[in-house]
Amino acid sequence: MMALRRVLFTIVVAVFSTLSLSVAFLLGRSSWENERPSQPIRQLAAYELARAIPPHGLKLAGRDDCTPPTETETALLQTAVDVLAFPHEMSRSLGNGSMRLLSSPLIRRGEEAVFFLCDDQNIFQTAQMYIQENEHLLKGRLTEFGFALIGRLPSPSADLARKVAESAFSDTPQESDSLRRDLRPLARATLASIKGASTPYADRAFSEITIENSMGTGAAQIAVAGGHPQALAKVELLMDQLLVSLPVGGPVPWDQRNRLYEMAQALAFAGPAAKDHVGPLKELMNREVESNATIFGMVSLPPRRMCPLLEQILQVPITETEYTYCDPSVGPFGLEQ
Incomplete structure (x- = not known):
């Protein structure tokens, strides 16, 4: 019996010793970590509005470079829309998958070419109705596909517009769901694309216009779309100043090109104005x-992505302008990246 007690006593002492050492280690580690200098939080890179083809949030009317969908392709889109007839709590992942499918044009890949399929406006009208009735996209945080889908709806609801504006003017970065990117510039472009939604935010957006980054150019898009009386003149001035500062003779550098493209998109939101x-x-x-x-x-190319923007502003066929490279039958072919 005494031998058993000694064994039990030894085990208890060993356990308490181990616990004491563990507690001491954790306390010491906690103290050491508290004394360490805090590491800065890694900044999210801003979403590059100029990289989107066509520009996110900028609807270009009268596009004729799409291919009519087949009966099977139309049925696929209709199936995706039918899923949205169910509340988000029921559809869950299936509903998210449907909205992702609808957020970008369908693509048909041929042996020698890729074809973008034309949107069926009736299908998107139905999708818009279901999204509004069942409050899709209103719960949780919007990410790339949500902004893209809202930008493709014929007339998003006021609730969706407010949701987009919350992200566009958030004080904290809005992280994407795939890449470490701050989506606030994309939210700003999307807000600018919703007819009438930018007006309440035009004054604030005007005060944040800059050509230094996509947050500032996204603000320019909202200010122009919202009808701020000084927005167009400011966009023109900033574009002029940046162009004058660039070396003569060489191509426009990539970063500056992107900012100029985004400001050009802002001009296009005003159309003929x-x-x-x-x-x-x-x-x-x-x-x-x-x-x-x-x-x-890096290679040098003509800015062909600006052709539809100029056409939208001038309201004349782009082939009637002096920019021969805008004619789809004239090379070089392909859009600059």
């Missing part, structure tokens, strides 16, 4: 720009 402010856009289109050719580095 921007006719008297297209001077810097035309100057940009008279130059070549850097395009990212991945493993080949």
Whole structure:
């Protein structure tokens, strides 16, 4: 019996010793960590509005470069829309998958070419009705596909517009669901695309306009779309100043090109009202720009992505302008990246 007690006593002592050492280690580690200098939180890179093709949040009317969908492709879209007839609490992942499918144009891949399929407006009208009735996209945080889908709806609801504005003017970065990107610039472009939604935010957006980053150019898009009386003149001035600061003779550097593209998108939100402010856009289109050719580095190309923007502002066929590279039958082919 005494031997058993000694064994039990030894075990208890060993356990308490181990616990004491563990507690001491944890307390010491906690103290050491508290004394360490805090590490800065890694900043999220801003979403590059200029990289989106076509520009997110900018609906270009009259596009004829799409291919009519087949009966099977139309049935696929209709199936995705039918899922949205169920409340979000029921559809869950299936509903999210349907909205992701609807958030970007369907693509048909041929042997030698890729075809973007035309949108069926009736299908998107139905999708909009179901999204509004069942409060899809209103719960949780909006990410890329949510902004893209809202930008494609014929007339998003006021509730969706407010949801977009909350992200657009949030004081904290809105992280994407796939890449470490701050989605606030994308939210701003999407807000600008919703007819009438930018007006309440035009004054604040005007005060935040800058050509230094996509947050500032996104603010310009909202200010122009919201009808701020000084927005077009400010966009024109900032574009002029940036163009004048660039070296003469070489292509427009990639970063500056992106900011100029985003400001050009802001002009396009005004449509024909921007006719008297297209001077810097035309100057940009008279130059070549850097395009990212991945493993080949930067190459110089004409700014063909500006062609539909100028066409939307001037309200004339782009083939009737002096920019021959805007004619789809004239090379070089392909859009700058």
